[in-house]
Amino acid sequence: MEGEERRRKKEKGGKGKQIDEAKQKFVLKTAKGTRDINSKQMMIREKVLSVIVSCFERHNAVTIDTPVFELKETLTGINGEEFKLIYNLKDENGEQLSLRYDLTVPFARYLAMNNITNIKRYHIGKVYRRDNPVMTRGRYREFCQCDFDIAGQYDPMIPDAECLRIVYEILRELDLGDFRIKVNDRRILDGMSAVCGVPDEKFCTICSTVDKLDKMPWEDVKSELINKKGLSEDVADQIGEYVSMQGGLDLAEKLLQDPKLSQNKQACAGLNDMKLLFVYLQCFKITDKVVFDLSLARGLDYYTGVIYEAVLCQTLQPEVPVAGDRAGVNAGSVGSVAGGGRYDGLVGQCDSKGRTVPCVGLSIGIERILCILEQKAKTSAEKIRTTKTQVLVASAQKNLLEQRLKLTNELWDAGIKAEVLYKKNPKLLTQLQHCEETGIPLVAILGEQEIQNGVVKLRNVATREEVDVSRDQVVEEIKRRIINL
Amino acid sequence: MEGEERRRKKEKGGKGKQIDEAKQKFVLKTAKGTRDINSKQMMIREKVLSVIVSCFERHNAVTIDTPVFELKETLTGINGEEFKLIYNLKDENGEQLSLRYDLTVPFARYLAMNNITNIKRYHIGKVYRRDNPVMTRGRYREFCQCDFDIAGQYDPMIPDAECLRIVYEILRELDLGDFRIKVNDRRILDGMSAVCGVPDEKFCTICSTVDKLDKMPWEDVKSELINKKGLSEDVADQIGEYVSMQGGLDLAEKLLQDPKLSQNKQACAGLNDMKLLFVYLQCFKITDKVVFDLSLARGLDYYTGVIYEAVLCQTLQPEVPVAGDRAGVNAGSVGSVAGGGRYDGLVGQCDSKGRTVPCVGLSIGIERILCILEQKAKTSAEKIRTTKTQVLVASAQKNLLEQRLKLTNELWDAGIKAEVLYKKNPKLLTQLQHCEETGIPLVAILGEQEIQNGVVKLRNVATREEVDVSRDQVVEEIKRRIINL
Known part of the structure; x- marks a missing residue:
């Protein structure tokens, strides 16, 4: 059967010519959802990586590396359930191994395993997801992530603010046009959800619907909340009011006066931290690019505090979101090129004694950025040199x-x-x-x-x-x- | 069972304290034969890679990247048979995938797939082998290779000489003490083997025994040739005479006068090219580091012409060799840190029309080099900074x-x-x-x-x-x- 299929393919490609069967031993292609990177693409990639690494170094991070595969239980254990997009290896030596699907879980494992309680590190590496690839949009099954994380017990919101500043510096320097960084807080989402009357067990699924607001009108989101997720129209309307809100320090202050939200402890903690965040963002002179947006929910369950996502203003292409993508890039959300947030519980989940290490971090999704820059390079008259010969x-x-x-x-x-x-x-x-x-x-x-x-x-x-x-x-x-x- | 085992482990480590069972969800470790690379090790690694990349760029190479996994048939198809150390992925979407075990086969696939007939490229990436790890000696199941290859039809021995020059430049700059680059030629080995009366089908297995001469005395090699490989004593002695020879241009000239070898066409072609190689090596001023050594056989079957291997003079640690390692590093051969050779047939094996692209290249095995440098750093008084904060x-x-x-x-x-x-x-x-x-x-x-x-x-x-x-x-x-x- 397989041989026959090959023969058929060859006949198609062979333009009627006879081809020596013995010569073609197999079909020449790369695995589904993966691609080779040629020398021109590598030049662009190296420029982008050099901007990112310079920024990470300017912000005093060390760098580490971890193996491309982990024990399967490390990946599934931390998240409690099997992540369905994971690539598993055949068990040939008594170990069940899987390719990493992000750099955050290996980082948490690394911290717990080595009893590290504070570190600022970046990690640039490939991650793997058996996802639906869209090659033309930079959505691959093998893709590169650039992660920067700050682990340790510090005074509130200072490292969080620095993460936003880093996203800002990188996007500014890559010259991708105007951008916005949306921020929200898991605790504000929790509180909002509670005061609107969403049952606890529906929180995650409601969030994932709300998160679509950047590519769907409210009416469609509302209809999904009612018809698919089973909320009453009244609850949906209450949510609708909150998630239409965008602002800055002023919005945080206003919501602290909100008759319902102000009664929720979680929400108040989140809103007070949001205020503090904006004070530091003022020191970092980036409040014009950062928007407090109550509709930002993001996919990952491990966030405990502030969350953020950077979107390019130019390239808005609607696409279906996928859970479990910190950068939001493979998820294909509208123009999203970076993301992150605070996850104070993840390291504790790895540690045998449950010792927690608070963490906040970010991930730059470079494949999408490269996709844009490669297209730019194609239309540009400037010739890219792939060697440096003098x-x-x-x-x-x-x-x-x-x-x-x-x-x-x-x-x-x-x-x-x-x-x-x-x-x-x-x-x-x-x-x-x-x-x-x-x-x-x-x-x-x-x-x-x-x-x-x-x-x-x-x-x-x-x-x-x-x-x-x-x-x-x-x-x-x-x-x-x-x-x- | 598994839960019980964990509990036992915890009791051992817990020093008698009661530990909350719910907290430890899994054993924290990396997969067998792999390791994390911490920030100090990364600093050393980056220095080494920067020396290597600078050299590759000084020699005008472009760089490419290929996916970490390939279709299984690409890896097994090229070599004809399944390489037993390959990591296979579970087939979950209709494709049989395997992790690459070197960068040469993906390169050949890349050339054939894109109809590239000439390119000078370097590729730095991780490769995977389910081999017997010796972590303390830099022998891992996941390890980094730095490959440089010149593909294309050129006048003889000019690219081959440049490859040797590159190995020389890198080892000189890494300051690892004195070193030698052994060279030989597949055709000389073939010819020698034939004129000594070795049956064709025994050629490969005889070579792999001869290749042990750098870590075993001749008597032991001879005994293996006779008792394990079934050669007669006379044939073994004839081989023994040749493989004890070392020299340069002079030896090539002498062997061209050898009554037996001079009658063998293959051997003469190899010896004439060896002469030419040494003329170019004189232009490159590296003849004092290069030795024409008839005992150098190397493992890989795909070589068709010149072969070479660099060994450090200081660190001689005997270990068991493993086939299929171009750099010879994971093979653990004595102090070997780089290797390569000419492989004119590999691309043709991938190509549907059998179009050949002659190639010559080299691979630097950096894990072993890093192992040496990490040990140096440990004993040195100099403190390694892991950040660059000013x-x-x-x-x-x-x-x-x-x-x-x-x-x-x-x-x-x-x-x-x-x-x-x-x-x-x-x-x-x-x-x-x-x-x-x-x-x-x-x-x-x-x-x-x-x-x-x-x-x-x-x-x-x-x-x-x-x-x-x-x-x-x-x-x-x-x-x-x-x-x-």
């Missing part, structure tokens, strides 16, 4: 390969990115064309005449200017020139 | 948190790595101690007196010198100072 060592006549290799070697010894074509006797024109095509700015040309005169000809590819430099001084001269290129 | 913004009195946050924010805006303690009212002593402990070189101290005078006190942590700087100019002054720190 000099080509070329020859003008035959039989100069060894001379070329020797000079190239001297350049490598001097730390210069130098290339030589792997041909014994390449034509000068071919060598110059190679520079034009790959963007190499400088050529060092060796010719019989030059060797007799003890010089090397240096050619500026852009201006086509040529100048003879003494062979003894050519490495120094090239060093001097590439600084200015 | 300034702590501190306060001398209470109620200055917002002032501290505002100044810190200005420093972040200026690109300075600045930290503030997450405490409303930290003691000055605590703040200064934090700097001493974490190696922060500069403190900006805000106090009531300073604020009244419109200044900030800058303190050099090492010299304890303090100077008042105008609040308006403090960011510029800090910028100026950190350049010199």
Whole structure:
């Protein structure tokens, strides 16, 4: 059967030609939902990662790494139930292993296992979800997350505010256009839900419906709350009133006066912390980008305090949300490129003695950002160089390969990115064309005449200017020139 | 059963105390043969990777990335048979997937799939083998490989020589003590084997015995060849004569005159290329580190031409070799830290039309290198900083948190790595101690007196010198100072 299927595929692709069956041993493709990243995409990726890492380092984080797979019970144990999108490995040596689906659970495991009570760390790594891929929108089964977390017992809202500042700095520097960071608090959601009369057991499912408000009108959300989730119209309307509210410090103060919410202890704790958060955000000069939005609910159950999500204002593409995505990116929520929040209970769930370590953190979803930047690069006239070569060592006549290799070697010894074509006797024109095509700015040309005169000809590819430099001084001269290129 | 086992473990660890059963949900550990990498280890790792990447870029490579898992048939198909150390995933969506066990097979798949006929690329990534881990020697089931490969049809031995030069540059720069790069050629091994009278079907198994010569005396190897591999004593002795030979250009020339070898076409092709290789290695000034060694066989079957392996002279620890490890590191061969060779057939095995793309490449096995450097770091007096923080913004009195946050924010805006303690009212002593402990070189101290005078006190942590700087100019002054720190 499988062989037949392959043959059929080949006949389709083979345009009627006979193909030697023995040659094609298997179908050439990557696994569903995954992709190769080519050199151009890697250049963009590295630029983005360098912005993110610089920011994480500017905010004093160390970095760690954890294995790509964990014991299955570590992943399912922390969340209590099996996360259905997990990739499991075949049990071939007595261990049940699964690929990590985020970097937060391995982080909590790491803290508990090593008895670490305070750390500020970033972790950049790939995570895996057997989700419905949408490759054109940066939604993959293997994708990169950039996480920054602050673990430890500190005075309230200072680390939380720094996390928001970090999201702000990264989005500003990546130059993705205008953005907003929505914030809310799990305790405010809890309190609101309670005072509106939502039964405790329905809290999570109600939140996930409310969270759709950024891509559905209220009328549709309300209808889902009533018809699918079984709320009464009165309860739904009460919720509707709260979740339409957006603001800042002022809104927190106003809600602290709200006759219903002010009676709820949880809500008041959340609202007072929200006030404090905005005071610190003022110090960080980012209140113009941050919105206190009561409709923000997010998917993950482990949040205990402030939650946030960053959305780009330009790229609004509706899509179906998926639970369990801290960055909200794979979830495909509208333009969401970063997210996070406070999770004070997760480490305690891992620890044998239940010792808690309060944590707050963020995750940048770079695949979506890369998707946008790759599209930008395609439409831009600017050519992306995929190598950083500074000099080509070329020859003008035959039989100069060894001379070329020797000079190239001297350049490598001097730390210069130098290339030589792997041909014994390449034509000068071919060598110059190679520079034009790959963007190499400088050529060092060796010719019989030059060797007799003890010089090397240096050619500026852009201006086509040529100048003879003494062979003894050519490495120094090239060093001097590439600084200015 | 499982629950009971856990309880027993806890009783052991619990020192007689009663522990709440509900709290410990699972055993906290990483999967067998894997480990977390802490912040100190990450600092060393990043230094090593930066040396390697700089070298790869100096040699004009682009970089790509491929998924961590491939279709199982891609991994098994290329090698013809199932590689027994492969990690397989549970088939939950109709695809049989396996974790990659090296970066070479995915590279060959990438070239064939995208019809790429020439590229110079590096790839740094983790690979997976269900091997026998020896954690203390850097032998893991998840480990990082740094591969550099040159694909394309070029004039002979020029790219091959560059690969050796790259291994040389990296080992020199990593400062791991003296080293040697052994080279041989698959065709010379083939020819030698044939002229000594080894049956074709025994070639691979004979090679793997000969390859042990770097950790076993000839007598033991000979006995294995005769008793385990079934060679006659005469054949074994003939092999023994060849594989004891080491040299350079001279040895290649001598062997071209060898009455037996000179009659073998394969051997002559290999020896002539070896001569050419050494001519280019002379241009690259590395012949003092490269040894033509007829006992070098290496494990992998896909090599078609030159093969090489780098060994450190200092750290010689005998261990059992494992097939299928290009870097030879996980194989634990004596001090081997890099390896590679020419494989002209691999891409053709992937391609539906059998189109070949000649390739030569190398793999740096960094886990072993890191193991050595981590041990060095432990015995060294030098303290490793795990953060790069340049300034702590501190306060001398209470109620200055917002002032501290505002100044810190200005420093972040200026690109300075600045930290503030997450405490409303930290003691000055605590703040200064934090700097001493974490190696922060500069403190900006805000106090009531300073604020009244419109200044900030800058303190050099090492010299304890303090100077008042105008609040308006403090960011510029800090910028100026950190350049010199």
